[in-house]
Amino acid sequence: MSVVRVEENGLVYRNATMADTEAVWQLMVAEFYPRTELCCCLRMRIPQDVEILHTLLPAIIRHGVSLVVEDSASGCLLSVLASVFVASEKLVAARPTTVEQLTEQCQSRHPLLTDSNLAAAYSKCSAVYRMFDHLSCSVDLAKLYKVDRAISFKFLVVAESHSRRGIGKRLVELSLELAARIAIPLATTCTASRYSERIYSSMDFDLLSTLRLSEFVDPVTGGRPRSSTAKRTVWCIERPLQLTPSRSGKLMATQFHPRTALCPFLGMDFPADVEFDRLDVLNILDEGVSLLVEDPATGQVIGARLSSIERREDGNQKHPLVADPEQAAKYPKYSIIFRMFDQLTGDIDLFQRYNADTVMAFKFLVVSDSHAGRGIAKRLVQFSLEVAKDWQLQVTSSSRATKRIYDGLKFDRLNVLHIPDFVDPVDGSRPFEKLQADDLENVALYAKK
Structure with missing residues (x-):
């Protein structure tokens, strides 16, 4: 695993380890899901409706290409980050990713897409994954970019107490540098976040496909999970900003x-x-x-x-x-x-x-x-x-x-x-x-x- 450790502005950017699993999960529960519009729209209960992702998180971190950020002012040691208690206080950002074989992108899918029992147990969460699956499988990345693997950004979360400091963008930059060092030629992601979209757009990511959420037809139920949902656009007077x-x-x-x-x-x-x-x-x-x-x-x-x-x-x-x-x-x-x-x-x-x-x-x-x-x-x-x-x-x-x-x-x-x-x-x-x-x-x- 290529080592990433950067200290900037009182923060430490570094590789995520298995010891960080619970800390990352607590950050997701406290900061990611409650602030994700799709979860709010579907009235998902946190953490009950996303508990399956807790069991899958170690597999993501095990790939060795996820990054986290620590608040160095706390003086917290790496070993302490394994504790659930200190997780949301010491980790202020996380960028889990996985390396995927693009030729198997649509065949090797998320368990919520392939396991009907899991999909039934986590019906709302599985609807979100079916939507992203529908979006990502509409593009043949292997053929388009003539590559056989990539870094796939799974989620990007920054604690609200540290938002608007450029931490999210810096994490993406370091992830791209890490990918280059280990000879991964492509980075890909799906997002419904305007904040993330601004980051990827400013860094010259190619916009390959978009999906109007109100038009998504769930292939399992045949319904539209949020038929009243407009395209993810917030109109503001001063500047783009989410009215939460x-x-x-x-x-x-x-x-x-x-x-x-x-x-x-x-x-x-x-x-x-x-x-x-x-x-x-x-x-x-x-x-x-x-x-x-x-x-x-x-x-x-x-x-x-x-x-x-x-x-x-x-x-x-x-x-x-x-x-x-x-x-x-x-x-x-x-x-x-x-x-x-x-x-x-x-x-x-x-x-x-x-x-x-x-x-x-x-x-x-x-x-x-x-x-x-x-x-x-x-x-x-x-x-x-x-x-x-x-x-x-x-x-x-x-x-x-x-x-x-x-x-x-x-x-x-x-x-x-x-x-x-x-x-x-x-x-x-x-x-x-x-x-x-x-x-x-x-x-x-x-x-x-």
Whole structure:
């Protein structure tokens, strides 16, 4: 095995050894899977739904071409890294790879592809591997590059505490140097990560094949595991940046819900009474059409426009807090608000009204109080119009500030509901009868083509 050991900026880049197996696994469980969009989209339980990969990890490391990074400031010795306890603290990055015979690339497949019992036991994880298998086997690398082996990058993970320091790119550079020293002529990988895509693109990797995730048909089930998933693109105002549930959730919990008069009026506790949004945001972000604004000096998210895609073929689906009695009972106060919005939209069929097959529905618009009054919200809506292009747009608004934005941008006002007059269809009460808010009187439904 060719030795790699590089010390830079308080970090040590080196070969992974079998003693690192548990440390690498703990890093994956803590940092890789929870931040991988595919896992979030499929609502995979970590580590239960990926436990099979724990048993396969030693075989990957045994190939001798994986690299890890240690935080040298901790003074941790290599032998200590074998401990599960110190794993996530001492390893800040890992780059496992394997050497593969390309002529057998599609014949020697992952056990989740060849073992039906394992595939059934780990159904969600196996669906991901079938998708990557479908993508990789569409290209004959041996014929294309006239080589018989390569380094195959299996996953790249950097601890969030050390992200954006160039560690991921440096690992790839060192992996390529290692491959050259041991006469491996080609490096290959499949990825659904925009962060990884930027690395490979900047290092002149050839983009050989792409797969729109929403169009992938599982060869086993015949279904589309994430039929609502858009192509992996996140649109941003400042620069490409992933709007994660944790980042958007924090902004909503501290700036959106507490400042929305309806929530405090109902005596809602934050974030307990709006915890449902944590799950809902996963699905919304999955559509890939949400926008954010960040402060370039601090990296702090200061505004967001969360949007989702609705299709004629799916019909007019109601929000889970309206359609699911169990969820409504679990979040009784929050469900009142969604029943009011459901009454506002009523029987209005936007698909028929505008002869549209696809609608971008604006879900949440929030700007940090520290940056209010600077036109950020209006700019977010304008960018959303550019993203939507020929799609139909739908939005509901309750504050005068947002109504001015939609009126100013020539949205059609389709319906208006006087909030104090709303009668809850569940118990016949008028929950907002005594509502008195300077900025809140009516809720309106807007649309624009």
